[in-house]
Amino acid sequence: xxxxxxxxxxxxxxxxxxxxxxxxxxxxxRLGDGKPAIVKDLKPFDDVEDELRGAHxxxxxxxxxxxxxxxxxxxxxxxxxxxERHLLDDLNTYGxxxxxxxxxxxxxxxFAPSDRPVPVIxxxxxxxxxxxxxxxxxxxxxxxxAFTSRPPE
Numbered sequence: 001x002x003x004x005x006x007x008x009x010x011x012x013x014x015x016x017x018x019x020x021x022x023x024x025x026x027x028x029x030r031l032g033d034g035k036p037a038i039v040k041d042l043k044p045f046d047d048v049e050d051e052l053r054g055a056h057x058x059x060x061x062x063x064x065x066x067x068x069x070x071x072x073x074x075x076x077x078x079x080x081x082x083x084e085r086h087l088l089d090d091l092n093t094y095g096x097x098x099x100x101x102x103x104x105x106x107x108x109x110x111f112a113p114s115d116r117p118v119p120v121i122x123x124x125x126x127x128x129x130x131x132x133x134x135x136x137x138x139x140x141x142x143x144x145x146a147f148t149s150r151p152p153e
Contacts, residue, residue: 042075065110
């Protein structure tokens with residue numbers, strides 16, 4: 001596979017292909033300061049526009065509950081690196097309750113309303129995501145309670 005040609009303004013180097021799906025190639029790269037980052041390079045496919053809308057959502061969330069969008073160019077997104085640790089690591093090390101608590105906290109942050117104005121592109125998600133709603137809802141408390149409470153015995 002040929003080495004990718006990323007925008008020069010991103011100042012990324014050392015690309016390593018870490019995943020390939022039907023819709024994209026995921027590259028781990030080095031930023032100019034030496035820190036790792038991810039490039040999501042979308043392939044041409046039927047619904048590439050839907051994938052591109054995700055960039056607008058990430059830009060709007062600005063790292064709250066999701067990785068930061070560091071750059072955007074055509075069908076490529078430069079993303080903050082989320083790290084090497086996986087939720088499965090916590091599940092295997094600390095058990096189901098600990099992993100569930102982490103997942104609940106992440107979901108609560110992701111779906112929490114933002115003080116920033118909702119972008120137009122996000123309005124189509126308002127019915128399914130309170131984060132994309134202009135109203136304030138106690139979704140963080142609801143998510144934590146739903147994912148950490150035990151089912152009736």
